[in-house]
Amino acid sequence: MQIYLPIAEMSVNIFLILGMGGGVGFLSGLFGVGGGFLMTPLLIFIGIPPAVAVATEANQIVASSVSGVLAHWRRGNVDIKMGILLLIGGVIGSTFGVWLFTLLKGLGQIDLVIKLSYVVFLGIIGALMLVESINAMRAKKSKTRKRSHTHNWMHGLPFKMRFRKSRLYISAILPIAIGIFVGILSAIMGVGGGFVMVPAMIYLLGMPTAVVVGTSLFQIIFVTANVTILQSVSNQTVDFILALLLLIGAVIGAQFGARFGAKMQGEQLRGLLALIVIAVCLKLTFDLVVTPADPFSFGIGGH
Amino acid sequence: MTKHLKIFSAMAIVLLMTGAVQSRDLVVDLSDSIVKITTRFAGTELLLFGAKQGEGDIIVVVRGPWENPVVRKKERVLGVWVNRDEVQFQDVPSYYWVASNKPVEELLPPELLEIHQIGIPDLDFVPASENADPTRVIAYSEALKREKIRKDLYHNASSSLLFVDDVLFRTNVKFPANVSVGEFGIQTYLVKDQEIVTSKTTLLNVRKFGLEASIYNFAHRHSFLYGVFAVIIACVAGWAANAAFKRR
Numbered sequence: 001m002q003i004y005l006p007i008a009e010m011s012v013n014i015f016l017i018l019g020m021g022g023g024v025g026f027l028s029g030l031f032g033v034g035g036g037f038l039m040t041p042l043l044i045f046i047g048i049p050p051a052v053a054v055a056t057e058a059n060q061i062v063a064s065s066v067s068g069v070l071a072h073w074r075r076g077n078v079d080i081k082m083g084i085l086l087l088i089g090g091v092i093g094s095t096f097g098v099w100l101f102t103l104l105k106g107l108g109q110i111d112l113v114i115k116l117s118y119v120v121f122l123g124i125i126g127a128l129m130l131v132e133s134i135n136a137m138r139a140k141k142s143k144t145r146k147r148s149h150t151h152n153w154m155h156g157l158p159f160k161m162r163f164r165k166s167r168l169y170i171s172a173i174l175p176i177a178i179g180i181f182v183g184i185l186s187a188i189m190g191v192g193g194g195f196v197m198v199p200a201m202i203y204l205l206g207m208p209t210a211v212v213v214g215t216s217l218f219q220i221i222f223v224t225a226n227v228t229i230l231q232s233v234s235n236q237t238v239d240f241i242l243a244l245l246l247l248i249g250a251v252i253g254a255q256f257g258a259r260f261g262a263k264m265q266g267e268q269l270r271g272l273l274a275l276i277v278i279a280v281c282l283k284l285t286f287d288l289v290v291t292p293a294d295p296f297s298f299g300i301g302g303h
Numbered sequence: 304m305t306k307h308l309k310i311f312s313a314m315a316i317v318l319l320m321t322g323a324v325q326s327r328d329l330v331v332d333l334s335d336s337i338v339k340i341t342t343r344f345a346g347t348e349l350l351l352f353g354a355k356q357g358e359g360d361i362i363v364v365v366r367g368p369w370e371n372p373v374v375r376k377k378e379r380v381l382g383v384w385v386n387r388d389e390v391q392f393q394d395v396p397s398y399y400w401v402a403s404n405k406p407v408e409e410l411l412p413p414e415l416l417e418i419h420q421i422g423i424p425d426l427d428f429v430p431a432s433e434n435a436d437p438t439r440v441i442a443y444s445e446a447l448k449r450e451k452i453r454k455d456l457y458h459n460a461s462s463s464l465l466f467v468d469d470v471l472f473r474t475n476v477k478f479p480a481n482v483s484v485g486e487f488g489i490q491t492y493l494v495k496d497q498e499i500v501t502s503k504t505t506l507l508n509v510r511k512f513g514l515e516a517s518i519y520n521f522a523h524r525h526s527f528l529y530g531v532f533a534v535i536i537a538c539v540a541g542w543a544a545n546a547a548f549k550r551r
Contacts, residue, residue, distance in 0.1 A: 006518040066541025300371070
């Protein structure tokens with residue numbers, strides 16, 4: 001059954017979109033990740049204009065983060081103070097990111113920048129995760145436990161604040177800087193940025209793992225909401241019919257994913273996720289490097 | 304199809320009875336003057352029909368809405384294909400359909416095809432900047448035509464126009480799902496002995512209707528509110544999803 005998307009201005013198969021939402025939702029439930037970094041490239045693969053894919057995915061992430069944060073909220077796993085600092089950075093970063101996006105779109109380079117960002121970040125994250133999960137599988141036998149949080153130059157920064165929930169006393173500059181960086185990625189790549197923020201919170205800030213996911217989801221809601229509104233205003237590329245269809249599939253898929261994930265071991269899960277991330281990265285790299293059938297590309301310009 | 308045929312024969316009878324053909328050289332009409340893009344839109348087909356007086360062949364050209372496309376050429380930079388050079392064109396038809404009862408090259412000499420912009424090979428695209436290199440412009444124009452043909456937006460339907468008898472003719476015009484909204488012009492030429500005897504212009508509108516139109520207009524006219532609305536819907540949907548699965 002075909003449905004015409006009013007903003008993407010194309011006709012798509014409704015079951016394909018629901019299926020994609022379901023598939024990515026399953027993986028996000030399984031691995032506890034947002035799934036934006038898989039969904040945006042998939043939308044681009046099926047022919048949704050990259051600008052629409054990025055903006056619409058931001059809108060969908062608002063919904064999945066709201067759904068996710070409520071569960072963490074009930075268990076008290078959200079560090080509001082930390083979340084607000086990340087959020088301040090996130091709003092600054094994503095506002096700058098949407099401005100940059102609009103500029104690059106005008107120059108005809110946005111598609112390239114989106115794809116290159118994916119290649120770089122998926123490559124780095126995928127490789128790190130793979131190494132980490134292999135190490136974890138080995139370390140399990142020797143039972144050595146490494147402390148993730150050590151004292152370094154970051155603890156010399158000014159504006160120190162106490163974060164009771166995270167049991168930390170660190171400079172406010174750190175979470176704001178992380179927020180800015182993730183905000184830029186969110187605007188350009190159409191992701192929540194959890195896959196960058198979660199490792200940064202654990203390894204750079206030294207936050208306890210229990211509050212990391214809830215706090216990052218809390219921040220992602222507001223940053224992706226900001227991206228959705230700004231993209232609507234400057235590019236008119238948010239297709240909420242598409243977002244809604246993806247969401248329906250994703251919600252159902254995530255429930256199955258979460259149940260299936262409960263039966264698997266953490267290291268195996270992370271290793272598997274690493275392989276998926278690397279596969280998406282390789283596919284995007286291949287598309288950028290291989291000689292195109294037609295070296296011309298097309299856009300609708302202004303006057 | 305049968306619906307189209309019924310309309311066609313009814314209209315043909317009306318045309319004949321009113322003596323329209325006797326008073327004019329060429330009469331043309333469409334089965335519908337508006338193409339409605341709704342949620343279920345997956346492309347459509349219109350019936351174009353008419354009557355001519357005297358001998359001659361018919362060429363129909365449908366073109367519209369005008370756009371200013373940018374064509375960019377990719378080059379390899381550090382192993383990656385990057386958009387480098389670009390040409391901006393102005394007033395290019397986003398859709399172009401040509402139909403005739405014989406290939407247009409047989410009906411008219413090249414000069415006339417060029418002047419009237421009949422047939423895809425004879426379409427000229429004008430670059431926005433006046434001092435653009437002509438050979439480059441041609442290469443980029445050809446690339447744009449290839450893209451349009453690939454997207455089913457440019458189509459050469461020579462020999463698809465049928466004569467029912469010496470007077471009545473008809474053809475189907477296809478609009479793909481990715482057609483742009485706006486106003487389309489339909490030129491119908493009556494051709495005889497390598498010359499255009501007469502021509503008629505008909506207008507056609509492609510518009511979004513219902514929900515599609517509301518969403519599109521909302522997104523473009525009140526883009527801030529649209530963004531806020533999209534966020535609110537997402538929040539409600541996320542909350543509902545959480546509530547629905549909470550108790551298990």
